[in-house]
Amino acid sequence: MDFxxxxxxxxxxxxxxxxxxxxxxxxxxxxxxxxxxxxxREFRERLLAxxxxxxxxxxRPATWLGAPQLAWRLDDDVELDYHVGRRxxxxxxxxxxxxxxxxxxxxxxxxxHRPLWEMRFIEGLxxxxxxxxxxxxxxxxxxxxAQRVLRRTLSTDPTDQTVMRxxxxxRKTRVASHKPGVGGLIKGAGSSLAGIAKAADVGLRKQQxxxxxxxxxxxxxxxxxxxxxxxxxxxxxxxxxQVKKATGTTVNDVVLAMSAGALRAYLLERQALPDxxxxxxxxxxxxxxxxxxxxxxxxxxxxxxxxxxxxxxxxRLEVIADSTRRNKxxxxxxxxxxxxxxxxxxxxxxxxxxxxxxAAVGAPPFNIxxxxxxxAKEPLYWNGARLDASYPLSIPLDGQxxxxxLTSTGDNLDFGLVGCRRTVPDLHRLLDHLEDSLASxxxxxx
Amino acid sequence: MDFxxxxxxxxxxxxxxxxxxxxxxxxxxxxxxxxxxxxxREFRERLLAxxxxxxxxxxRPATWLGAPQLAWRLDDDVELDYHVGRRxxxxxxxxxxxxxxxxxxxxxxxxxHRPLWEMRFIEGLxxxxxxxxxxxxxxxxxxxxAQRVLRRTLSTDPTDQTVMRxxxxxRKTRVASHKPGVGGLIKGAGSSLAGIAKAADVGLRKQQxxxxxxxxxxxxxxxxxxxxxxxxxxxxxxxxxQVKKATGTTVNDVVLAMSAGALRAYLLERQALPDxxxxxxxxxxxxxxxxxxxxxxxxxxxxxxxxxxxxxxxxRLEVIADSTRRNKxxxxxxxxxxxxxxxxxxxxxxxxxxxxxxAAVGAPPFNIxxxxxxxAKEPLYWNGARLDASYPLSIPLDGQxxxxxLTSTGDNLDFGLVGCRRTVPDLHRLLDHLEDSLASxxxxxx
Numbered sequence: 001m002d003f004x005x006x007x008x009x010x011x012x013x014x015x016x017x018x019x020x021x022x023x024x025x026x027x028x029x030x031x032x033x034x035x036x037x038x039x040x041r042e043f044r045e046r047l048l049a050x051x052x053x054x055x056x057x058x059x060r061p062a063t064w065l066g067a068p069q070l071a072w073r074l075d076d077d078v079e080l081d082y083h084v085g086r087r088x089x090x091x092x093x094x095x096x097x098x099x100x101x102x103x104x105x106x107x108x109x110x111x112x113h114r115p116l117w118e119m120r121f122i123e124g125l126x127x128x129x130x131x132x133x134x135x136x137x138x139x140x141x142x143x144x145x146a147q148r149v150l151r152r153t154l155s156t157d158p159t160d161q162t163v164m165r166x167x168x169x170x171r172k173t174r175v176a177s178h179k180p181g182v183g184g185l186i187k188g189a190g191s192s193l194a195g196i197a198k199a200a201d202v203g204l205r206k207q208q209x210x211x212x213x214x215x216x217x218x219x220x221x222x223x224x225x226x227x228x229x230x231x232x233x234x235x236x237x238x239x240x241x242q243v244k245k246a247t248g249t250t251v252n253d254v255v256l257a258m259s260a261g262a263l264r265a266y267l268l269e270r271q272a273l274p275d276x277x278x279x280x281x282x283x284x285x286x287x288x289x290x291x292x293x294x295x296x297x298x299x300x301x302x303x304x305x306x307x308x309x310x311x312x313x314x315x316r317l318e319v320i321a322d323s324t325r326r327n328k329x330x331x332x333x334x335x336x337x338x339x340x341x342x343x344x345x346x347x348x349x350x351x352x353x354x355x356x357x358x359a360a361v362g363a364p365p366f367n368i369x370x371x372x373x374x375x376a377k378e379p380l381y382w383n384g385a386r387l388d389a390s391y392p393l394s395i396p397l398d399g400q401x402x403x404x405x406l407t408s409t410g411d412n413l414d415f416g417l418v419g420c421r422r423t424v425p426d427l428h429r430l431l432d433h434l435e436d437s438l439a440s441x442x443x444x445x446x
Numbered sequence: 447m448d449f450x451x452x453x454x455x456x457x458x459x460x461x462x463x464x465x466x467x468x469x470x471x472x473x474x475x476x477x478x479x480x481x482x483x484x485x486x487r488e489f490r491e492r493l494l495a496x497x498x499x500x501x502x503x504x505x506r507p508a509t510w511l512g513a514p515q516l517a518w519r520l521d522d523d524v525e526l527d528y529h530v531g532r533r534x535x536x537x538x539x540x541x542x543x544x545x546x547x548x549x550x551x552x553x554x555x556x557x558x559h560r561p562l563w564e565m566r567f568i569e570g571l572x573x574x575x576x577x578x579x580x581x582x583x584x585x586x587x588x589x590x591x592a593q594r595v596l597r598r599t600l601s602t603d604p605t606d607q608t609v610m611r612x613x614x615x616x617r618k619t620r621v622a623s624h625k626p627g628v629g630g631l632i633k634g635a636g637s638s639l640a641g642i643a644k645a646a647d648v649g650l651r652k653q654q655x656x657x658x659x660x661x662x663x664x665x666x667x668x669x670x671x672x673x674x675x676x677x678x679x680x681x682x683x684x685x686x687x688q689v690k691k692a693t694g695t696t697v698n699d700v701v702l703a704m705s706a707g708a709l710r711a712y713l714l715e716r717q718a719l720p721d722x723x724x725x726x727x728x729x730x731x732x733x734x735x736x737x738x739x740x741x742x743x744x745x746x747x748x749x750x751x752x753x754x755x756x757x758x759x760x761x762r763l764e765v766i767a768d769s770t771r772r773n774k775x776x777x778x779x780x781x782x783x784x785x786x787x788x789x790x791x792x793x794x795x796x797x798x799x800x801x802x803x804x805a806a807v808g809a810p811p812f813n814i815x816x817x818x819x820x821x822a823k824e825p826l827y828w829n830g831a832r833l834d835a836s837y838p839l840s841i842p843l844d845g846q847x848x849x850x851x852l853t854s855t856g857d858n859l860d861f862g863l864v865g866c867r868r869t870v871p872d873l874h875r876l877l878d879h880l881e882d883s884l885a886s887x888x889x890x891x892x
Contacts, residue, residue, distance in 0.1 A: 111553070
């Protein structure tokens with residue numbers, strides 16, 4: 001038995017029916033030309049033929065009288081047929097039907113008596129594609145690493161016949177068990193109190209950073225239930241890049257501005273827009289371009305002013321770009337330890353969110369998590385099937401009833417929205433608002 | 447707010463990820479001739495057009511900080527689209543594919559932030575039929591009443607165009623909220639201590655009844671996990687009736703003998719057959735044929751000696767028939783109050799099973815619950831679709847890793863088996879053993 005790292009254990013201890021703590025991914029794949037309806041079934045059977053599993057995919061929490069102990073047990077006899085299932089969606093097999101089912105899958109707790117992951121091949125899409133839904137517990141792996149594992153099964157060669165299994169990838173340094181997320185950051189910070197003090201001094205004294213607890217309370221910052229609704233859509237990266245070029249900002253700034261405009265429209269529609277600007281929690285890489293040390297993780301958490309109080313789309317983009325720019329300047333002037341420490345300071349407000357009931361009384365440290373996960377630019381294939389989209393689906397928390405996570409696939413940006421089904425009505429409306437928001441940025445920038 | 451009856455509350459308090467406390471039903475229906483693939487979709491839409499719901503279908507537990515309070519809240523705004531979903535099964539759409547999906551559905555906890563029931567129309571069966579999976583929390587309704595609600599939506603007339611909705615049936619005395627199960631019995635007994643004493647005296651002194659805690663420990667009497675496996679099959683009622691006639695026993699005796707033979711074969715195959723005979727817990731109506739009082743509930747719980755230590759099928763049937771006959775003689779000599787009190791005595795061993803960890807230490811009071819739920823003899827239709835089968839799926843408990851529940855549909859007996867997916871391997875083998883067991887009874891009886 002292995003002891004579970006304290007922050008990973010938090011994801012197990014804080015989990016409840018209302019707060020599943022897994023990250024998911026919904027991938028859309030196009031079967032190779034000339035294959036029939038049996039393609040998915042046969043592919044899954046080929047995958048299951050090799051039953052060797054890496055330790056990450058064999059880990060389950062040791063339990064005692066139903067409560068988790070703080071140790072992992074390695075399962076020697078994993079029922080792979082259970083973990084890698086085959087399902088279908090109802091007719092007519094449109095994306096809406098897939099999302100209705102995806103929402104149900106993302107709402108369900110993983111079985112703790114088994115390794116904490118599941119994959120579902122989903123048939124029945126009217127356009128002939130199939131979907132792959134993957135769910136992994138956050139105690140096992142963070143969202144960025146989960147996406148990386150899935151990408152490592154893919155090949156740039158459509159004729160590549162090697163069947164790569166996510167649960168048995170060839171060894172490589174720091175893959176599945178590597179966690180650059182909250183855990184590492186807070187642990188790193190904890191190891192250097194002097195670092196925290198220094199970073200706080202740099203960050204706070206200079207007044208350049210957006211600080212937590214300045215966020216207004218919104219309809220998203222409430223306690224949540226256990227059922228989820230998922231909404232996804234892809235946008236051509238070219239459209240975002242053109243706005244970026246015309247305005248001298250970054251892809252991430254434009255994405256945040258798209259999101260900010262959509263949130264503003266959504267809240268206006270419900271007469272629920274706060275006077276003060278909303279604050280987004282944005283995990284972000286701050287690696288120095290000259291930094292060739294591939295080992296060091298430099299992910300920082302920015303708190304970004306979304307400018308939702310500003311009506312003009314270009315002005316709003318400027319508020320956002322200014323906010324991220326100043327954040328980055330501070331981060332880039334810091335040593336690696338200081339960066340980690342400052343991030344920990346920013347992240348620390350997350351911890352109370354794991355406590356049930358906290359959201360009902362505390363002020364929200366920020367309004368929403370918007371996360372841009374690294375993706376792939378080139379077309380990718382799995383056993384000849386082309387990856388069309390890959391939507392990351394993350395974790396709403398008490399006080400954070402909605403989450404926006406995105407990644408790139410080929411020429412597209414894939415947005416995955418997850419909302420508490422009870423407290424966030426009409427989540428799909430946000431997709432239309434995202435499109436409108438991008439269109440108004442394009443109109444204003446050109 | 448309504449306070450929850452103490453025994454109903456027990457089903458909420460005892461529920462955990464390892465112990466979902468809902469009963470389900472899997473119905474197979476044949477669409478009317480001449481209808482196309484849109485039949486199910488359109489039927490569901492017609493059903494959802496009326497959004498009025500009876501209180502049972504609007505009840506959810508009031509919660510505070512995630513823990514249930516002992517009160518019901520009536521939901522005024524039920525998201526019917528969520529409760530009545532549309533799903534499909536993977537290709538090739540055989541019964542096995544449906545059962546794989548049914549197992550997943552029956553394993554999932556109901557969302558406590560909503561009324562505690564769900565229905566899923568399931569498409570994709572290769573033979574053109576569709577399935578209806580219904581799940582209701584036991585705190586809301588017991589298995590017998592749930593089956594009755596579903597049956598009341600059906601008509602004997604295939605051309606009947608009245609769309610009956612389970613959630614809004616016309617008023618009738620004692621329907622959804624009526625509970626003849628464990629709850630009523632124990633409450634009844636509690637109200638009459640003298641009745642218990644009298645019944646215990648009659649039952650125990652005469653040594654005619656099989657008493658709890660005489661059961662051997664088997665592989666089924668262990669703590670369980672949260673994942674389930676479901677297995678179902680139908681047998682022609684005529685085959686059972688012929689054995690009954692040839693042997694002078696009852697349908698229920700033959701069903702118990704079928705089950706006993708199957709359990710014996712299953713355990714022999716695994717070299718796990720206990721020397722002592724297994725004891726089944728059998729809920730059973732003991733209404734006197736002359737009793738015309740339709741209000742009184744006379745369900746008693748028999749503990750039946752299954753004779754699993756006997757190799758000869760006819761001898762085994764005799765052990766069973768003798769055991770149920772003596773049980774009934776005692777019950778029939780009792781007053782209604784005494785019947786209820788004696789049943790409560792038999793049922794009392796169930797209560798500790800709700801306590802986690804109990805199964806690990808206590809001796810099993812019995813080995814398995816085998817329940818024959820009243821069904822229908824005539825062909826039934828829902829909106830013109832013929833009901834082919836109706837499989838009840840019940841609740842395994844700690845120490846009771848497998849459950850057999852059956853009911854009749856037209857000319858068939860429909861068996862629904864539910865097992866803990868971790869501790870009961872190859873559940874479908876039991877179906878083959880049930881067939882073999884019936885065949886050997888037929889061979890021996892004729």
